[in-house]
Amino acid sequence: MSSSVQSKRVRKTPEARRAEIVDRAAAIALAEGLECITMRRVAEELDVRPGLISHYFPVAEDLVAEAFGSAASAELDELLPSARTPGQPLRYLARFFALTSGENYDGMSRLWLNARHLSRYREILRDRVGHQECLWRDRLTELIREGADAGTVRTDDPVAAAIQILVVLDGLSAHANTDRSDRPAVVSGMAVSTAERVLGLAVGSLAALATATPADRTTGHPTTDHN
Amino acid sequence: MSSSVQSKRVRKTPEARRAEIVDRAAAIALAEGLECITMRRVAEELDVRPGLISHYFPVAEDLVAEAFGSAASAELDELLPSARTPGQPLRYLARFFALTSGENYDGMSRLWLNARHLSRYREILRDRVGHQECLWRDRLTELIREGADAGTVRTDDPVAAAIQILVVLDGLSAHANTDRSDRPAVVSGMAVSTAERVLGLAVGSLAALATATPADRTTGHPTTDHN
DNA sequence: TTGCCTATTGGTCGCACATCCAATAGCGTG
DNA sequence: CACGCTATTGGATGTGCGACCAATAGGCAA
Numbered sequence: 001m002s003s004s005v006q007s008k009r010v011r012k013t014p015e016a017r018r019a020e021i022v023d024r025a026a027a028i029a030l031a032e033g034l035e036c037i038t039m040r041r042v043a044e045e046l047d048v049r050p051g052l053i054s055h056y057f058p059v060a061e062d063l064v065a066e067a068f069g070s071a072a073s074a075e076l077d078e079l080l081p082s083a084r085t086p087g088q089p090l091r092y093l094a095r096f097f098a099l100t101s102g103e104n105y106d107g108m109s110r111l112w113l114n115a116r117h118l119s120r121y122r123e124i125l126r127d128r129v130g131h132q133e134c135l136w137r138d139r140l141t142e143l144i145r146e147g148a149d150a151g152t153v154r155t156d157d158p159v160a161a162a163i164q165i166l167v168v169l170d171g172l173s174a175h176a177n178t179d180r181s182d183r184p185a186v187v188s189g190m191a192v193s194t195a196e197r198v199l200g201l202a203v204g205s206l207a208a209l210a211t212a213t214p215a216d217r218t219t220g221h222p223t224t225d226h227n
Numbered sequence: 228m229s230s231s232v233q234s235k236r237v238r239k240t241p242e243a244r245r246a247e248i249v250d251r252a253a254a255i256a257l258a259e260g261l262e263c264i265t266m267r268r269v270a271e272e273l274d275v276r277p278g279l280i281s282h283y284f285p286v287a288e289d290l291v292a293e294a295f296g297s298a299a300s301a302e303l304d305e306l307l308p309s310a311r312t313p314g315q316p317l318r319y320l321a322r323f324f325a326l327t328s329g330e331n332y333d334g335m336s337r338l339w340l341n342a343r344h345l346s347r348y349r350e351i352l353r354d355r356v357g358h359q360e361c362l363w364r365d366r367l368t369e370l371i372r373e374g375a376d377a378g379t380v381r382t383d384d385p386v387a388a389a390i391q392i393l394v395v396l397d398g399l400s401a402h403a404n405t406d407r408s409d410r411p412a413v414v415s416g417m418a419v420s421t422a423e424r425v426l427g428l429a430v431g432s433l434a435a436l437a438t439a440t441p442a443d444r445t446t447g448h449p450t451t452d453h454n
Numbered sequence: 455t456t457g458c459c460t461a462t463t464g465g466t467c468g469c470a471c472a473t474c475c476a477a478t479a480g481c482g483t484g
Numbered sequence: 485c486a487c488g489c490t491a492t493t494g495g496a497t498g499t500g501c502g503a504c505c506a507a508t509a510g511g512c513a514a
Contacts, residue, residue: 159408167401
């Protein structure tokens with residue numbers, strides 16, 4: 001329980017304080033949306049005065065963009081780790097879809113929708129979203145290309161495949177907020193089935209890989225066990 | 228040019244005034260987003276005092292939901308008219324995709340993204356969005372089913388097909404705000420190619436129909452010309 | 455024309471926000 | 485231990501918002 005009485009003032013290095021602020025703002029964004037990032041709110045949660053936040057981020061929008069970038073980057077490293085045990089692109093792809101379908105991904109999924117919408121009004125955030133978009137696409141493209149080179153994936157345009165997969169994921173994110181179709185199977189299965197089609201994989205092959213290699217957000221990486 | 232001096236007070240019937248307010252709010256939503264619908268803003272554009280708006284909409288959120296519903300319904304009737312000249316489901320489908328890809332659709336596309344995001348916080352709006360989602364899906368399903376019955380479309384699940392098409396359209400809307408892929412063809416072609424696949428149509432057939440029957444937002448309906 | 459009903463006004467309240475700045479006090483340095 | 489640098493405070497300013505309500509005046513009916 002955070003006490004509501006303010007503690008004695010604590011002095012930290014600018015770098016540490018700045019990181020602390022961004023982390024807190026990112027947590028708020030994931031839990032309640034980018035609009036909930038306010039100087040007052042972040043200050044309160046850090047048990048600091050609002051003036052301090054605006055000292056580090058004279059323009060509020062910078063903090064919002066920074067928070068989004070931080071959250072998105074962290075999630076990207078979680079979903080599509082840049083350092084991989086080589087030779088298993090399909091396992092990583094399966095893991096990617098398992099994680100993006102899981103309930104743990106809800107927050108990030110909403111955050112992307114949130115950021116995309118807010119991008120219309122806030123230029124700084126728009127640039128950041130565009131940048132993250134490139135990062136995600138490149139990371140996914142790299143994985144697909146590795147699969148294509150190894151022959152486990154069949155596509156003549158890895159970039160296009162990555163884009164199409166991400167677009168469908170965005171569509172699913174958008175729909176998730178208000179879906180009333182009463183056809184959860186149709187909706188939830190779209191990402192994987194689209195991926196299997198785009199990547200020239202057999203129907204159900206990704207799902208099979210996912211169950212064979214349970215997605216573990218703690219250990220993070222696909223196992224290198226038999227088969 | 229609207230003069231900034233306020234004119235003499237004009238007394239209208241509640242129905243007329245209410246409709247006027249909703250129309251104005253819907254226009255604001257389409258042009259600048261649902262967040263820009265404020266009592267003060269709508270009042271100013273109607274040359275009326277803010278108190279009047281809150282008289283008709285004691286809770287602001289009701290006006291926002293009403294504005295979205297109004298705009299979405301109008302667009303639905305434009306894109307997927309309920310009264311159709313029978314026997315041409317494919318032409319209407321082609322027209323639908325031509326219109327949703329056009330620049331005129333940008334506003335509505337953003338509005339959906341906007342509404343989906345805001346739905347997370349505002350319950351009243353969420354219900355309205357869910358309702359509109361059903362309307363759109365049902366209207367599209369009906370069209371697909373008509374095609375399936377006529378044999379021009381091949382699908383064993385018209386509802387699933389409609390959902391998948393709408394999900395991809397949502398994904399494209401989301402992406403449109405920040406796309407940096409430098410692969411416009413990949414992105415813009417996704418809706419139609421997904422539709423052709425889901426509906427069991429030959430690649431390019433919808434595009435061919437669209438050019439043969441130019442989408443005219445004025446006359447609105449596919450022509451009944453030869454062929 | 456008169457009078458009444460009610461649509462409309464104009465003003466107020468409280469709240470939350472970003473932004474700014476002089477004063478303060480934590481803490482490493484000497 | 486004393487000092488000075490600067491991270492941090494606290495308070496003020498101005499904006500825009502929804503909500504509320506007694507007073508007003510438009511326009512229809514009698």
